[in-house]
Amino acid sequence: MSAPSHTRSHPAATGGVDIRLPWWAIVLPAIAFVALLLLILNPADGQAAAADPTVAHVLARAKDLLLP
Template identity: 45%
Template sequence: MPARTPTRTHPVAPAPAAGAEVRLPWWAIALPVAAFTALFLLLAGSGQARATEGQPAVGRFLEQVRHTVAR
């Protein structure tokens, strides 16, 4: 016996017409721009990073991580 196909309970939205205006909320542009800017600033400022003087073990660890990532 063949399986029954469920029927739709809501109508399907029509496809947008050619040249139709698409409106985005403000955060759909602002959030990706803010994320890109933050990541870019992290990458751009990494050349000036210095290990702290009081914790040489942390500095050595960070230096090892830097060498590992650079390979």
């Protein structure tokens, strides 16, 4: 006795693989990236950035360039 096989609704010859991601698979990493970027770009809150004036200066310039 053989098991029934499932057929695809889209044939493989259409030219690509159909991959569908849920909305949170894109939004949550983007939110995490932005949150970490904002934490890095705020040198006033970081003790390590305040200890080295060169790092603080570079981070302040990056913040000025990215956030108008």
